[in-house]
Amino acid sequence: xxxxxxxxxxxxxxxxxxxxxxxxxxxxxxxxxxxxxxxxxxxxxxxxxxxxxxxxxxxxxxxxxxxxxxxxxxxxxxxxxxxxxxxxxxxxxxxxxxxxxxxxxxxxxxxxxxxxxxxxxxxxxxxxxxxxxxxxxxxxxxxxxxxxxxxxxxxxxxxxxxxxxxxxxxxxxxxxxxxxxxxxxxxxxxxxxxxxx
Amino acid sequence: xxxxxxxxxxxxxxxxxxxxxxxxxxxxxxxxxxxxxxxxxxxxxxxxxxxxxxxxxxxxxxxxxxxxxxxxxxxxxxxxxxxxxxxxxxxxxxxxxxxxxxxxxxxxxxxxxxxxxxxxxxxxxxxxxxxxxxxxxxxxxxxxxxxxxxxxxxxxxxxxxxxxxxxxxxxxxxxxxxxxxxxxxxxxxxxxxxxxxxxxxxxxxxxx
Numbered sequence: 001x002x003x004x005x006x007x008x009x010x011x012x013x014x015x016x017x018x019x020x021x022x023x024x025x026x027x028x029x030x031x032x033x034x035x036x037x038x039x040x041x042x043x044x045x046x047x048x049x050x051x052x053x054x055x056x057x058x059x060x061x062x063x064x065x066x067x068x069x070x071x072x073x074x075x076x077x078x079x080x081x082x083x084x085x086x087x088x089x090x091x092x093x094x095x096x097x098x099x100x101x102x103x104x105x106x107x108x109x110x111x112x113x114x115x116x117x118x119x120x121x122x123x124x125x126x127x128x129x130x131x132x133x134x135x136x137x138x139x140x141x142x143x144x145x146x147x148x149x150x151x152x153x154x155x156x157x158x159x160x161x162x163x164x165x166x167x168x169x170x171x172x173x174x175x176x177x178x179x180x181x182x183x184x185x186x187x188x189x190x191x192x193x194x195x196x197x
Numbered sequence: 198x199x200x201x202x203x204x205x206x207x208x209x210x211x212x213x214x215x216x217x218x219x220x221x222x223x224x225x226x227x228x229x230x231x232x233x234x235x236x237x238x239x240x241x242x243x244x245x246x247x248x249x250x251x252x253x254x255x256x257x258x259x260x261x262x263x264x265x266x267x268x269x270x271x272x273x274x275x276x277x278x279x280x281x282x283x284x285x286x287x288x289x290x291x292x293x294x295x296x297x298x299x300x301x302x303x304x305x306x307x308x309x310x311x312x313x314x315x316x317x318x319x320x321x322x323x324x325x326x327x328x329x330x331x332x333x334x335x336x337x338x339x340x341x342x343x344x345x346x347x348x349x350x351x352x353x354x355x356x357x358x359x360x361x362x363x364x365x366x367x368x369x370x371x372x373x374x375x376x377x378x379x380x381x382x383x384x385x386x387x388x389x390x391x392x393x394x395x396x397x398x399x400x401x402x403x404x405x
Contacts, residue, residue: 047216071216073216073217075217080394080398082398085231085232085233085234086229086230086231087229087230087231087398087399088227088228088229089227089228089229089394089398090225090226090227090228091219091224091225093218093219095216133218133219134225134227135225135226135227135376135377136225136345136347136378
């Protein structure tokens with residue numbers, strides 16, 4: 001009985017090192033706002049993470065899900081905002097929290113090799129929470145955008161189960177709801193580790 | 198396990214990177230102005246203003262009395278309003294001797310918001326708390342009481358003759374509100390800056 005167990009364990013380890021069953025990445029994410037988001041916060045976001053899990057259905061094709069979080073922030077110098085007869089002057093503090101949630105697929109060009117480029121596409125939703133703070137008040141706007149997320153990247157195998165990964169994702173969240181009147185989009189540069197087993 | 202550690206690490210890293218916000222009380226000072234666009238400011242030229250700033254009213258047995266700001270604090274505020282009016286071509290007159298085109302009324306108010314909250318803090322000592330097999334709540338819960346005070350300077354302009362209505366009161370032609378956190382250091386430069394900004398963003402007040 002023990003031998004059978006050992007046999008199963010060995011065969012599992014053997015197959016896992018030969019052929020990855022899954023490909024999971026944990027990355028630090030830098031965001032660059034584009035379109036309406038880029039106008040709202042011009043500064044790049046250095047606060048972000050991204051997690052992607054892909055089940056390998058073939059040697060080179062993975063299907064799974066992705067989750068990310070990028071926080072955009074900018075402090076605007078004191079300025080005057082005029083609407084009709086009224087003007088308001090003060091500093092603005094702008095925040096945009098973007099959480100893309102996707103079902104995704106990835107195609108790996110060189111599975112099993114040291115340098116393994118890939119591209120993929122995620123489809124899902126992006127939660128956008130935008131705050132414009134002035135004085136003691138905040139204007140809060142939110143949206144659940146329909147999201148398309150193309151991705152391109154490279155994984156560099158460090159050993160049989162660990163790889164360094166770098167990828168670029170473009171998050172395009174279509175206009176949604178009535179609070180934000182434009183599509184929300186940003187480019188994310190993700191750097192981190194991939195674990196294969 | 199590696200994945201869990203990585204996940205926890207990245208979430209806690211992110212938590213530590215919550216973006217900043219206002220750092221100084223001046224950062225949240227705002228100045229609001231609005232005006233009646235049917236009012237002919239350019240056609241007027243004289244104004245009168247009281248030499249005290251109302252901060253409160255007291256009602257005692259039906260008698261209403263005004264509470265005024267300390268003269269030492271009021272003086273630089275009133276001087277700044279005079280300076281700005283003069284720069285826009287207005288001349289100050291004594292209402293006892295002649296009728297002004299408009300009256301300028303400054304007022305200052307303070308408002309304190311008190312809030313109160315409590316929570317039960319759960320056992321926490323890193324992940325060890327989970328492995329210990331039990332985790333619970335401290336008792337009694339923490340209570341916090343906190344408050345903030347905001348101060349506003351309100352300046353209004355009205356034509357004292359434009360009171361041809363059933364309640365015999367003049368409609369305000371211009372209003373300015375400078376608002377910020379009141380911190381009790383009586384830094385009058387925040388107020389004079391607000392007045393300067395109020396006039397800067399209201400160029401239609403110019404008569405010259």
